[in-house]
Amino acid sequence: MAVEITSKIVGYRIKQPERPTPEPVLAEEDPLTVRIPSRPEGTLEAVSEKISYVGAEGRKKVYLLVSFMPVEGVVGGQRVVIERPVEFFFPSGQLSSEHQWITATMRSLSLAARGGYVTQAVADLRKVAWDKGLVRCGMNRWNKPMFHDSEVAAIAWSIQQILYRRGFLDQDGHQVPVETLVARYAHRMQHGHAWQPEERPTVDEASGAPVSASGAPATVGTCPECRGDLIMMDGCPTCYAGCGWSKCG
Structure with a gap:
């Protein structure tokens, strides 16, 4: 299209092709430690497990619920998603101990889970001891009985096993690297089922x-x-x- 020039030309500049705007670099945000302000509304996927153990007062069976939710983060400049535990629930009336302390412990674990340090919190509970003798609960990787220093420690070990079977911790209760958690969540989204550990011998x-x-x-x-x-x-x-x-x- 022709354009009529009606004024004096005092200079010129060759038009350069437009350069694409570079995408902004995402700031690193570890999905393992990102804080979750509160328990989200609506339904969360949960695991309900019956725990059986033997202590000074004989055999007991209790029920424990752990809720999970997907959490986003940024690793290596890429947005990723993992699954994290966010809520622990221990229905009252199952033990002779004071219910308020049981409820307080589960609330503290839930806060630790949403704050990003639940692995350390559960490991600390495994160190709790009492004066009523050892508590037998669960089997180790060689199908030998496990003995714990208290009921609290036995329940904490059972929580670690739930998180292990969900793929969040390893068999010894240590945190699984975030890259592995990302791969396991992607596997779930692709195949429709969660990662499962190998069966014990x-x-x-x-x-x-x-x-x-x-x-x-x-x-x-x-x-x-x-x-x-x-x-x-x-x-x-x-x-x-x-x-x-x-x-x-």
């Missing part, structure tokens, strides 16, 4: 040694004498190759 009735899915005893290390496989026998690492070495002597 079963135990051979005759020897008491754990057995893998293939039927062979599960190994727990290497023999320092003959470099053969070690298996758990009667709660002690023992050489399966036949040299007779045992950690317990």
Whole structure:
């Protein structure tokens, strides 16, 4: 299209192509520690579990509920989503202890979960001891009974196991890295079900040694004498190759 120039030309400049505006860099925001102001309205997905343990007052069974929700964050300049526990609920009337202390503990755990430090809070509860003797609750990775210093510690261990099966903690109660949590949540969105840990090995009735899915005893290390496989026998690492070495002597 022609344009008529009616005034004196005093200068000129070549028009440059427009450059695209660079996208703003997102500030890092760890989804594990981002604070959740309050429990969101509406429905949350939750896990309800019956916990059984044996203490000084005999066998007891209690119920525990843990709610989860997706939480957004920014890692490596990318917006990501993980799943975090946000609420712990222990229905009252299940124990002879004062209900107000049980309720207060669950409220404190819920605040810790929304504040981003629930892993440390649950680990601290496992250190609680009392004067009524050990409490038996659950089995370890080798299907041996677990003993805890109090009912509180037993329930805290059970909470860690719930979070482990949900993929939030590892089997020892340590925090799973945020990159792994991102991958597990993406897996859930893609496949329609949550990440699940591998099944624990079963135990051979005759020897008491754990057995893998293939039927062979599960190994727990290497023999320092003959470099053969070690298996758990009667709660002690023992050489399966036949040299007779045992950690317990």
